[in-house]
Amino acid sequence: MELQLSYYHITDIRFGDETIMKDGVLFLNKEELKSYLLGDPSFSDIEIEITHPGEMTRIINVLDIVDPRKKVNGDHEVFPGWMGEFSAVGSGKTNVLTNVSIIETGSMDGLMGGIIDMGGLGRVYSPYSRTHNVVLVPTPSKEVNAIQFAKSLKMAALKASVYLGKTTVNLPPEQMVSIDFTSRFDKDKQLGLPRVGYVWHVLSHYRLREIYYYGANSNSFYPLLITPNEIFDGAVVSGHYDHSPGLKNYTHSILNHPIVMELCRRHGKELDFVGIILANEPSETEGKKWNALMNVRIAKSILHLDGVVITKEGGGHTDFDLMEVCKQCERSGIKTALIDIEMLDQDGEGDYPLIVFEKEADAIVSAGNIEERVSVSKMEKVMGGMRMKEIGGDPKSENNIPIWLVSGAINEIGMSKIRGNLF
Amino acid sequence: MNVSRIVSGGGITHPFGSPELSPTEEREFRKRLVENALKSLRTEVSVARRS
Amino acid sequence: MVHYINQFFGQIGGEEKADTSPFIKKGPIGPGVILQEKLRDRGEVVATVICGDDYFSNYSGEAIEELLHLIKSENPEILISGPAFNAGRYGIACGEVCRRTSKELGIPCVTGMCGENPGVEMYRKSVYIIETPGSAIGMKNSLSRMIEFAINLFERKPIGPPEEGGYFPRGIRKNIFSEKLASERVVDMLMAKLSGSPFVTEVFNPIGTEIEPASPLEEILNAKIALVTEGGLVPKGNPDRIEGARCTRFGRYPIWAKGNLPAEEFECIHRGFDSSSINEDPNRLLPIDVLTDMEEKTQIGKLFSFFYSTCGCGMYIGEARRIGREIAESLKRDGVQGVILVAT
Numbered sequence: 046m047e048l049q050l051s052y053y054h055i056t057d058i059r060f061g062d063e064t065i066m067k068d069g070v071l072f073l074n075k076e077e078l079k080s081y082l083l084g085d086p087s088f089s090d091i092e093i094e095i096t097h098p099g100e101m102t103r104i105i106n107v108l109d110i111v112d113p114r115k116k117v118n119g120d121h122e123v124f125p126g127w128m129g130e131f132s133a134v135g136s137g138k139t140n141v142l143t144n145v146s147i148i149e150t151g152s153m154d155g156l157m158g159g160i161i162d163m164g165g166l167g168r169v170y171s172p173y174s175r176t177h178n179v180v181l182v183p184t185p186s187k188e189v190n191a192i193q194f195a196k197s198l199k200m201a202a203l204k205a206s207v208y209l210g211k212t213t214v215n216l217p218p219e220q221m222v223s224i225d226f227t228s229r230f231d232k233d234k235q236l237g238l239p240r241v242g243y244v245w246h247v248l249s250h251y252r253l254r255e256i257y258y259y260g261a262n263s264n265s266f267y268p269l270l271i272t273p274n275e276i277f278d279g280a281v282v283s284g285h286y287d288h289s290p291g292l293k294n295y296t297h298s299i300l301n302h303p304i305v306m307e308l309c310r311r312h313g314k315e316l317d318f319v320g321i322i323l324a325n326e327p328s329e330t331e332g333k334k335w336n337a338l339m340n341v342r343i344a345k346s347i348l349h350l351d352g353v354v355i356t357k358e359g360g361g362h363t364d365f366d367l368m369e370v371c372k373q374c375e376r377s378g379i380k381t382a383l384i385d386i387e388m389l390d391q392d393g394e395g396d397y398p399l400i401v402f403e404k405e406a407d408a409i410v411s412a413g414n415i416e417e418r419v420s421v422s423k424m425e426k427v428m429g430g431m432r433m434k435e436i437g438g439d440p441k442s443e444n445n446i447p448i449w450l451v452s453g454a455i456n457e458i459g460m461s462k463i464r465g466n467l468f
Numbered sequence: 469m470n471v472s473r474i475v476s477g478g479g480i481t482h483p484f485g486s487p488e489l490s491p492t493e494e495r496e497f498r499k500r501l502v503e504n505a506l507k508s509l510r511t512e513v514s515v516a517r518r519s
Numbered sequence: 520m521v522h523y524i525n526q527f528f529g530q531i532g533g534e535e536k537a538d539t540s541p542f543i544k545k546g547p548i549g550p551g552v553i554l555q556e557k558l559r560d561r562g563e564v565v566a567t568v569i570c571g572d573d574y575f576s577n578y579s580g581e582a583i584e585e586l587l588h589l590i591k592s593e594n595p596e597i598l599i600s601g602p603a604f605n606a607g608r609y610g611i612a613c614g615e616v617c618r619r620t621s622k623e624l625g626i627p628c629v630t631g632m633c634g635e636n637p638g639v640e641m642y643r644k645s646v647y648i649i650e651t652p653g654s655a656i657g658m659k660n661s662l663s664r665m666i667e668f669a670i671n672l673f674e675r676k677p678i679g680p681p682e683e684g685g686y687f688p689r690g691i692r693k694n695i696f697s698e699k700l701a702s703e704r705v706v707d708m709l710m711a712k713l714s715g716s717p718f719v720t721e722v723f724n725p726i727g728t729e730i731e732p733a734s735p736l737e738e739i740l741n742a743k744i745a746l747v748t749e750g751g752l753v754p755k756g757n758p759d760r761i762e763g764a765r766c767t768r769f770g771r772y773p774i775w776a777k778g779n780l781p782a783e784e785f786e787c788i789h790r791g792f793d794s795s796s797i798n799e800d801p802n803r804l805l806p807i808d809v810l811t812d813m814e815e816k817t818q819i820g821k822l823f824s825f826f827y828s829t830c831g832c833g834m835y836i837g838e839a840r841r842i843g844r845e846i847a848e849s850l851k852r853d854g855v856q857g858v859i860l861v862a863t
Contacts, residue, residue, distance in 0.1 A: 466695045
């Protein structure tokens, strides 16, 4: 299955009379986008703002982040299950805008958000402090509940993504990447390189804390085999609206999944990238053990993997899923390497950075101590609401906050350079 | 964490519950878990080794 | 700068002089001369404070007070102790002198010793200990590294990780920016593992303290059993304001009587999961209905009339230990013999 990704780098974004891309600058017709998104009865109003790297602006109540993309062949569209005809994705051509992000914000009981500082001390932690951001600030209608609002906000962001993605049609890209993925289950067709796979754990417990796959919520999923191509075409989308910013994967990081990209890059050179197992993290021990067995069974007996990268999504109890799969893989002869966050106190003290640990887990990359405090400066402007319960007080003020509150600073699928180190 | 006496329960959101069962069945389920827990209190254990 | 050394390096004598009590001399002595050379014109070793290793070991209480007094009298901006290399008593003395001086004078203090020195394990958390070889052959190089480190501390320069600074890890974790994304590092690590090349894991759990489990209950029919939970079940309105995350408190609440509807009196404030199931029926968290029944049927001795409740969502390990200890002490006073600890 071949997917051609074409990247368009944006150097600036401004409001204009027409939504169009000209010489690397993205112009956005605010009223047109606004009326497109206001078609949803969950919103009584929607504000659309723009902010640039370096501005003393704090975006609060950040719920999710998406980048603009669009399929440009046939009837298929990105974000299957949400946009376009319902069909399998991952082949043909998809255009992606880089250096620009669409930020979903919202503040309601039952939602939990993060912050992004475009300037000041706090700007060094998040990759989204470095992109030009289109901020969606919807006002929920009176009767709507958090679940409906979240679903509508997700839809609005994905609509905005394709709407902006459309500006690339017929324009020449800066860069093209071809993802040519073929699952080689047949041993005769092996490349003679180590067979490597990726076990991608996603947290899906209940509405507002779940992942969507082809538009379906995933809380009763069994492990699935998926392709890198589908991920880049938006088959997996975040539905985490009541979840700590540091413990979930923003849709943007999923669309640009760094581990999947890395494995694609090295495919055919030092490794044979065989497949991705998308797995849920059940809430009970028995379910976790069952899922772990399924994951390992697929890795071993169906994909015949020599090595596997394993990641998790979530907090303490998900260390069980991560470590259980690691342990069982290692015992069955599959080598493992993991990414995990560290859960210590704010001074970096505490005997157990990991809640569960198996001795087979001898190769772990750190995604940082999520509780370490970082200083953020006083801001001139706030977008995304007037207050945020997670920081309290005046949202513009300078503060000393746990790093997990900065959207994108802590990322469990490897999109951050922040790591813990022994001092 | 070297905890020696552990009994597996009904899950994070209801350790001693099983809401999909009928109230009588759930009560039975809970009773069995409690009996297991009490049994483990009467069992000799050594320091749990990491398996 | 003041330099602390023992009787041997202080040129008083060897083991036979290890009972020398603390005294002070102006200017650098012995290795202090090398220290001054390395320091050049950036500072001055104004005095050397000397103490016999045996004296320090046998009279540590008085010794440290005397030494502090002598050190204070010179009003130094930096203190260097040792290096002690592999001399155990000397290493411990160096560690303690640094620790107390740093605490009382608030000045940068640095010492040096080799990994096997018992002073390392005892003091590396509170004192910067530069790693040295096992013998005084490494004197010049060790002093050089110690002085540079001390000056960086003095100038309030940010201290890099142990592998850069040459000091023993103090046992805390701090976040740094890596050169590469975690995604690249994890694939690198896997490929190294697959090819049999060396790699270094970035995080690990140390082997924790092993706690001896309690002996089993002899007889359940006589036993007083209590329920303890981190599931955050509290009386409606949360009168003790138990935090739903990063909790620092616990409560002690009466169990509900048979026939009462606990859903009317209690609520679950834990922020780590969907609490609706427990709110519907708190017996799903604390099986009080079953236990009261068993008590009536004399299948257990007694269900203690209170339960202990805290909230484990993102609780710091240090807090958990403290709360656990306090609950345990309270349970002992209550005469409880067995506990069912309910985790979520």
